[in-house]
Amino acid sequence: MTSLPLSLRTHLESRLQTTINTTRPVGGGDIHYACLLESADGRQWFLKTNTDAAAPDMFRTEAQGLALLGASRSIRTPKVFGHGCTEDGHGYLILEYVRPGYRNRLFWERFGQGLANLHGNTSARFGFAHDNFIGRLPQANARHDTWAEFYTEERLWPQMLLAREQGYFDADAERQLDRLCQNLAWRCPQEPPALTHGDLWSGNFLCNTEGQPVLIDPAASFAHREMDLAMSRLFGGFDPAFYAAYEEAWPLEKGFEKRLEIYQLYYLLVHVNLFGGGYVRSVQEILAKFG
Numbered sequence: 001m002t003s004l005p006l007s008l009r010t011h012l013e014s015r016l017q018t019t020i021n022t023t024r025p026v027g028g029g030d031i032h033y034a035c036l037l038e039s040a041d042g043r044q045w046f047l048k049t050n051t052d053a054a055a056p057d058m059f060r061t062e063a064q065g066l067a068l069l070g071a072s073r074s075i076r077t078p079k080v081f082g083h084g085c086t087e088d089g090h091g092y093l094i095l096e097y098v099r100p101g102y103r104n105r106l107f108w109e110r111f112g113q114g115l116a117n118l119h120g121n122t123s124a125r126f127g128f129a130h131d132n133f134i135g136r137l138p139q140a141n142a143r144h145d146t147w148a149e150f151y152t153e154e155r156l157w158p159q160m161l162l163a164r165e166q167g168y169f170d171a172d173a174e175r176q177l178d179r180l181c182q183n184l185a186w187r188c189p190q191e192p193p194a195l196t197h198g199d200l201w202s203g204n205f206l207c208n209t210e211g212q213p214v215l216i217d218p219a220a221s222f223a224h225r226e227m228d229l230a231m232s233r234l235f236g237g238f239d240p241a242f243y244a245a246y247e248e249a250w251p252l253e254k255g256f257e258k259r260l261e262i263y264q265l266y267y268l269l270v271h272v273n274l275f276g277g278g279y280v281r282s283v284q285e286i287l288a289k290f291g
Contacts, residue, residue, distance in 0.1 A: 004035070008049060008090040015082050016094070018043065031136050036097055044097040045081060054136070055091030059083040061132035062093060065198075065218035072195060074118035075111070076214045098216075101209040105241050111205070111213040112245030119225040119250065121195035126150035126222055134199055134219040135274050137162075147191075147224050148184035151266070156181060159269035168272055168280050176291025180262070183290070187262060189253040193222035199267075200228040201235055226256060230263030261286045 004012070004023055013020055018039040026034045032048040032055070048059065063080045070077035079096040086092075101107075127150060128141035140158060144150035160177050163169050197204070198219030206214040229246070232238050265286045271279040 004049075005088075005090060007086050007088050008092065011086045011090075012037070012047070012092065012094065015084075016045065023047075037094075046078065046095040046097045047092060048095075049090055049092045051089050051091065052136075053089075054133075056083070056085040058133050058136070059091055059093035061130065062218065064130065065132060065220035066095075066216075068220060069118065069195070069197065069215055069218055072118055072121045074121070075114035076208070076212055077218075078214060078216060095216075098206050098214050099209050101207045101211050103207045103239075104211065105239075107207050107211045107213065108239040108241035109245040110211070111238070112242040112247075113249050114213055115197075115200075115228060115242075116246050116249035119194040119196065119228070122192045123195070123222040124193075126193045126224075127154065128221040132219055132221075134270055137270060137273055139198075139219055139221075141221050146185065147188055147193075148181070150223065151184060151188075152181040155266045156269065159266065159273060163269060163272045163283075166273070168277060169283070173284065173287055176287035178291075180265075180287065180291040184262070187259055187290075188224060188226070191224060191253075194225035196221060196223045196225060196228045198223070198227070200231045202238070224263070225250075226252065226259070227263050227266075229256070230260050231267050233260060234264050234267055262290060 009020055016039070018041070020037050021040045022038045024036045026036055026046065032050045034046065034048050037045045037047050060083055063083045066077040066080055069075065078098055081094040081096070083093040084091070125143040125145055126147055127143035131138060131140050133139055140154045142154055144153065156177060160169065160174065164174065197215055198221055199217060204215065204217040206216060208214050229252070265283065268279050268283045268286070272283060
């Protein structure tokens with residue numbers, strides 16, 4: 001898509017009560033088309049759009065996740081200006097456009113402190129008020145009393161069964177996963193449910209012009225706080241100042257390095273289902289180690 005379809009442009013102009021003067025594609029995502037909208041009076045918005053049948057639900061739950069994370073006042077999120085779908089099937093999400101700033105040490109310290117504060121928001125049970133998505137995959141969030149139950153039933157097994165249907169794993173992998181899940185209760189620290197971003201890799205946060213972190217693209221739930229930290233480490237990790245600031249604000253229980261891969265297993269299974277067999281070996285190695 002190089003320009004907005006007329007039906008979508010007309011719909012957005014009505015929604016924003018303005019005339020869209022220019023649109024400029026914005027890179028970075030691999031699921032939706034994204035662009036910068038600018039009105040004749042210079043106002044700007046960030047737009048995501050997709051004609052996939054699931055797109056309206058994806059954008060709705062993304063908007064809900066952003067609103068909840070932002071309401072915690074722990075870390076900024078872009079303001080949501082609207083979401084919906086045109087009559088001819090163009091799903092969309094309109095967000096505040098965040099102008100990029102410079103990521104210095106202070107930025108990383110703010111980010112680590114802010115994430116610890118975010119995780120301090122808790123709930124009576126693990127899960128969420130509604131299901132949502134991780135990437136383009138559905139993510140179930142039924143409520144559970146324990147982390148082991150939630151991680152087993154709502155995270156690991158749905159992804160394993162999907163990968164099994166596609167032929168990536170066999171019955172031995174399922175048996176290994178079953179053994180791993182039986183040991184979760186003693187392998188992971190017993191902590192209250194924490195409000196998590198849910199997909200915290202380097203592409204899902206921004207730095208604004210004031211040097212403040214801004215979270216985007218959440219797969220939010222009340223989960224184990226170590227999930228966010230494990231995901232942040234999966235593809236090279238963040239700046240050391242981020243982790244130092246987090247530890248200072250809310251130290252992790254001892255042994256995190258030894259259980260890190262247990263949390264990363266979910267995200268690797270997601271990557272198998274999204275991107276194919278290149279991640280299968282990593283999953284197999286974790287299953288062999290813990291299962």
